Amino acid sequence: MLKYITKRVLWMIPVLLGVITLVFTITYFSPGDPVMIILGTNNYSPENYATKAAQMGLDKGYWEQLGTYILNLATKADLGRSYMTSIPISLELSDRIPVTMRLSLMGILLMMCVGLPCGILSALKQYSPIDIGLTTLSLILAATPNFLLALLCALFFGVVLRWLPITGLSTWKHWILPVFCSAGGGIAVFTRMTRTAMLDVVRQDYIRTARAKGLKENVVIRKHALKNCMMPLTTVIGAFIATIFSGSIIVETIFNIPGMGLYLMSGITGRDYPIINGTIFIISLLVCTVNLCVDIAYMFIDPRVKAQFLTPKKKADLVNKLVQAEREAQ
Amino acid sequence: MLSNAIGGPNKSVDSMEKPAKKRSQWGDIRRRFIRNRLGMIGLIIIVILVTFILLAPMITPYNYATQDHSSVLVYPNSKHIMGTDDFGRDIFTRLLYGGRISLVVSLVSVVFSNIIGIALGSIAGYFGGRVDLSVTRILDILMAIPSLILAVAISSALGSGTFNTILAISVSGIPHCMRMTRSTILSVKTSDFVEAARATGSKNMRIILKHILPNSLSPVLVNATLLIGSNIMAISGLSFIGLGVQPPTPEWGSILAAGRGYIRDFWPFIVFPSLCIMLTVFGFNLFGDGLRDALDPRLKD
Numbered sequence: 001m002l003k004y005i006t007k008r009v010l011w012m013i014p015v016l017l018g019v020i021t022l023v024f025t026i027t028y029f030s031p032g033d034p035v036m037i038i039l040g041t042n043n044y045s046p047e048n049y050a051t052k053a054a055q056m057g058l059d060k061g062y063w064e065q066l067g068t069y070i071l072n073l074a075t076k077a078d079l080g081r082s083y084m085t086s087i088p089i090s091l092e093l094s095d096r097i098p099v100t101m102r103l104s105l106m107g108i109l110l111m112m113c114v115g116l117p118c119g120i121l122s123a124l125k126q127y128s129p130i131d132i133g134l135t136t137l138s139l140i141l142a143a144t145p146n147f148l149l150a151l152l153c154a155l156f157f158g159v160v161l162r163w164l165p166i167t168g169l170s171t172w173k174h175w176i177l178p179v180f181c182s183a184g185g186g187i188a189v190f191t192r193m194t195r196t197a198m199l200d201v202v203r204q205d206y207i208r209t210a211r212a213k214g215l216k217e218n219v220v221i222r223k224h225a226l227k228n229c230m231m232p233l234t235t236v237i238g239a240f241i242a243t244i245f246s247g248s249i250i251v252e253t254i255f256n257i258p259g260m261g262l263y264l265m266s267g268i269t270g271r272d273y274p275i276i277n278g279t280i281f282i283i284s285l286l287v288c289t290v291n292l293c294v295d296i297a298y299m300f301i302d303p304r305v306k307a308q309f310l311t312p313k314k315k316a317d318l319v320n321k322l323v324q325a326e327r328e329a330q
Numbered sequence: 331m332l333s334n335a336i337g338g339p340n341k342s343v344d345s346m347e348k349p350a351k352k353r354s355q356w357g358d359i360r361r362r363f364i365r366n367r368l369g370m371i372g373l374i375i376i377v378i379l380v381t382f383i384l385l386a387p388m389i390t391p392y393n394y395a396t397q398d399h400s401s402v403l404v405y406p407n408s409k410h411i412m413g414t415d416d417f418g419r420d421i422f423t424r425l426l427y428g429g430r431i432s433l434v435v436s437l438v439s440v441v442f443s444n445i446i447g448i449a450l451g452s453i454a455g456y457f458g459g460r461v462d463l464s465v466t467r468i469l470d471i472l473m474a475i476p477s478l479i480l481a482v483a484i485s486s487a488l489g490s491g492t493f494n495t496i497l498a499i500s501v502s503g504i505p506h507c508m509r510m511t512r513s514t515i516l517s518v519k520t521s522d523f524v525e526a527a528r529a530t531g532s533k534n535m536r537i538i539l540k541h542i543l544p545n546s547l548s549p550v551l552v553n554a555t556l557l558i559g560s561n562i563m564a565i566s567g568l569s570f571i572g573l574g575v576q577p578p579t580p581e582w583g584s585i586l587a588a589g590r591g592y593i594r595d596f597w598p599f600i601v602f603p604s605l606c607i608m609l610t611v612f613g614f615n616l617f618g619d620g621l622r623d624a625l626d627p628r629l630k631d
Contacts, residue, residue, distance in 0.1 A: 011470075018471035023483060030487035143612035145563035147570045147583075148604050151590065159594050246478030250567060264479070265571065268486040280483060284474040 001309040005296060012288045017070065019284040020277070024066050027273040034058055037271050038083045069277070079278035084270055089278035092263065097282065099169070100252070100259035104244045106175065107183035108237060115187050116233075119194020120221065123202060134191065142188035146247045150181040150254040167256040178255045182247050186240045193236045197229040204228075230301045238294035245283050362624040369620015375613030383433060386426040394419065394427040394580050403596050413598040415588065421598060425606050428580035432610070435496050435575070436561040440554050442500035447507025448550065452538050454508070455515030466512075469505055477502040478564055485573040495574045499561055510553050514546040521545070548625035552618055559614035566607055582607050 035053045036044070053059040057068060072078040079089035118138070122131045144152075157177060158166035165174050201207065202225060210220045248261030256262070260279050267275025299306045310318070363369055382389060398418035406413045412422040454465035472480070485498035518524070519542065527541045566583025568574030575581035577588065582603050589599030 014467070015470050015474050018468075019474050022471060023475070026483055026487045031489060139612065139615065140608070143559070143608045143615055145567055145607060145611070147567050148586070148607060151586070151593065151600060152604060155593050155597075155600060242476040243478075246476040246482075249479065249482060250571060253571060264482070268482065269572065271486075276483060276486070280475060280479060283476065283479060287476060288474050 001299065001306075004309055005292075008292050008295065012285075012292070015288060016281070016285060020070060020073070020281055021066065023277050023280045024069060025062075027276050028062055028065070030271070030273070032271050034083060034271075034273060073281075079281070080274035082267075082275055083272045089274050092275075093260065093278060093282055096258060096260045096263050099257060100245070100248050100261060101286075103175075103178060103182060103248065103251075103257065103259060104241065106179045107186065107244050108240065110179055110183040111186040111190050111240065112237070114183075115190030116194055118187075118191045120198055120226070122191065122195040123198035124221070126199065131195075135195070138188040138191045141184055142192075144184060146181055146184055147250040147254060149184045150177070150251055153177050153181055154254065169257050174255075178251050178257055181255075182244050182251045185247075186244065189240070190233070190236055193232055194229065197232045198225060201225045201228045231298065234294055234297055234301060238291055241290040242287050245287065359624045363620055366620040366623055368616050369624065372613045372616025372618075372620055375609060376617055379429065379610060379613065380433070383426055383429040386423070386430070390420065390423040390426060392420040392423040394424045395578050403592070403599075405596075406598055412602045413596075415585075415599060416592065421585075421602055424580040424585055425582065425602060428582050428585055428603075429606065429610075431492065431575055431579060431581045432562050432565060432583075432607075435492060435499065435565050435581075436558050439496050439499040439503060439561055439565075440557050442496070443503030443507050443557070444550070444554050446500075447504045448511045448543070450504075451508040451511025452515050452543060452546075455512040456519060456534070456538055456542065462512075465508075469508060472505040473509075477506070478567065481564060481568060482571075482573060485568055490573050490576045492575055492579065495565060495568060498568070498573075499564055502564070503557060503561065507550070507553065507557070511546065511550055514549050515542055518542050518546050548622075552622040552625065555614060555618035555621055559611040559618070562607065562611055562614070 035049055035056070035058050038056065039048060039052055050059075057065060060068070069080065072080070077090055079093070081088050082092070118134050122134045125131050141149075154166045154177065157164045164177055165171075166177060168174055169178075207220060207224055210224045211217075215224075245261075248259055249265055250261070251257070252259045252261035253265050260283065263275060264279040264283075266272070267279060299309065307315070363373075396419065398414070400418065401410070401414050402418045403416060404410055404414045404418075410420050410422065412420070412425065415421055415424065450465055454462040475483075481498040481502040484501055485494055488494035488497060523545075524537060524541055527537050532540070562582075565574060566581065566586065569576075569581045569583030570587045572587065575584055577584055586600065586603045586607075589596075589603065592599045
C-alpha cells in the first residue's frame with residue numbers, strides 16, 4: 001500500500017510539471033508585451049524597456065524563461081513577482097490559500113450535511129411527495145450556475161430582505177452566502193447521487209436479510225445501506241473539489257472575498273501573467289492532492305480495493321484464517 | 331454491455347428470425363423515451379426554446395442593438411414584455427438573439443470537444459499499451475486543471491470574442507469526453523462481436539468505426555447532451571466575468587453582467603436572463619437524463 005501511495009505521490013511531479021508548462025505556454029504566447037504592461041505607456045523609452053526586460057529576465061527566450069521559472073519554483077518555492085505590484089506571488093498566495101480552502105471545505109461539509117439526508121429521505125420514500133419535491137428542487141439547483149445563484153442570493157437575502165451582508169468576510173454571517181453559493185450545484189448532485197446509490201443498495205438481498213433479522217430500520221440504513229453507498233459518494237466529493245475551486249473565481253468575485261479566485265481574476269483582468277501561472281499551479285496542486293486523498297480513502301472504505309494491495313503472503317494468511325474460522329464454526 | 335442497446339450482433343439474428351415484425355432498436359429507444367415524463371418535459375422545453383430563438387426576427391419587431399434613449403429601464407408593459415435595458419434596448423429581443431449565441435457556441439463546442447475526445451479516447455482505449463499510456467498521461471495533466479479555470483486561462487490568452495470562447499470551452503471539455511469514450515471502449519473492446527470482426531479480417535480502423543463506436547454511442551450521446559447544458563453555464567459564466575462573448579453582441583451571461591449594476595433598482599434586468607439560463611440548462615439536463623434511461627435498458631423496470 002505504501003508503495004502504491006509513494007508511486008502516486010511521485011506521479012504528481014510530472015503532472016504538475018506538465019501543468020506548469022501548459023499554463024506558462026498559454027500565458028507566454030498571449031498577446032501583449034509584459035514589459036510594456038509593467039512600464040505603462042508613460043514610462044516608456046527604449047532604455048527603460050531594455051533595463052526592465054533584463055531585470056525581470058523577460059529578454060530571454062521561451063525555454064530559458066520556462067526553465068528559470070521551474071527551477072525557482074522547485075528550489076525556492078518562488079512563483080515570481082506580480083508585474084503590477086511586484087509583491088511575490090507566493091507571499092500573496094499564502095494569505096489567500098487558507099481563505100479559499102476554508103470556503104471550499106465548508107462548502108463540501110454543507111454539501112454532505114444537506115445532500116446526504118435529503119438523498120436518503122428521497123430514496124426511502126421513493127415517489128412520495130417528499131421525493132418529488134426534493135428531486136425537483138435538486139434539478140432546479142443543478143440548472144443554476146453558481147454566479148446566478150450568488151447573484152440571486154445577494155439580491156434576495158442581501159438587498160430585499162437585508163438579512164445577510166454581501167461583501168467581505170468580517171463576521172460569521174459573511175460566510176453564509178458564499179459557502180451556500182459555492183456548494184449549491186454540489187448539493188444538487190450529491191442529493192441525486194445519494195438517492196441513486198441508496199435505491200441501488202436498498203434492493204439488495206443483504207438489506208432484506210438485515211430487515212428479516214428484525215434489525216431496526218435506523219440500523220439497517222446506517223450500518224448496512226449507507227456503508228455500501230460510500231464508494232460512489234466519495235467519487236462525487238472528489239470530483240466536486242475541482243468544481244468548487246473553479247467556482248471560487250466567480251463566488252469570490254461577486255462577494256468580494258480575498259481568496260485565490262479573486263486573485264486569479266485580478267491577474268486575468270490586469271494581464272498579470274505570473275499571478276495566473278502561480279494561482280493555477282497551486283489550484284492544480286490542491287486538486288491532485290485531493291484526488292490522491294480520495295484514492296487512499298477508497299482503500300479504507302472498500303475492502304476489495306484494500307485487498308489488491310496485500311502482499312501474497314499476507315493474503316494467503318488471511319484466506320487460511322478465514323477458512324479455519326469457517327471450519328470451527330461448523 | 332451496450333451491445334443489446336444499439337446495433338450489436340443480436341440485431342441481425344432478430345431480423346433473420348422474424349422479418350415480418352420489424353421492431354428496430356431505435357424504435358424501442360424512442361418508445362422508452364416517450365414514456366419518460368421528465369425527459370419529455372425537457373424535450374418540450376428545448377423545442378419551444380429553439381423555435382423561439384430561430385423565429386426571433388418574426389416574433390419581435392425590435393433590433394437587439396438599436397438603442398432608444400427615450401425609454402431606458404422601462405418595466406415590462408405591453409410594448410416591451412420584459413422591459414428595456416440601460417440603453418433602452420428591448421430585453422426580450424436581446425434574450426432571443428442572445429440565445430442564438432449561447433446555444434450555437436455551446437453546440438459547436440460540444441461537437442468540437444466530442445470529435446477530438448472521441449478520436450483520442452478511442453485510439454487510447456482500442457490500442458492500449460504505450461499509446462494508451464501516453465494519451466492518459468496527457469489527460470492526467472489536463473484533468474489536474476479544473477475545466478472552468480482552463481477555459482478562463484485560454485480565453486484570457488486568446489482574448490474575448492465568440493470564436494475564442496468556442497475554442498476555450500471546447501478545449502476544456504476534451505478531457506471529460508476522452509475519458510468517457512476511453513472507458514466505454516475498454517468495456518466494449520472485449521465483446522465477442524469485436525473478436526468476430528477481427529477474425530473475419532477487418533482492419534483496426536474498420537473495427538473502431540463500424541463495430542466499437544456504434545456500440546459505445548449511448549454514454550457518449552448522453553454525455554454530449556449533458557455537456558450542452560453545462561457548456562451554456564460555462565459560457566455565460568465566462569461572459570459574466572468579462573471574458574467570453576463581448577457586448578454589444580447579446581449573450582445571456584453578458585446581459586446578466588450588464589444587469590448586475592442594477593441589482594438594487596431594476597429587477598427585470600436580472601430575473602429574465604436568469605430564467606433563460608436556468609430553463610435551458612434545466613431542459614437539457616432533463617433531456618439528457620431521459621435519454622440515458624431510454625438508452626440503457628438495464629434501468630428498465
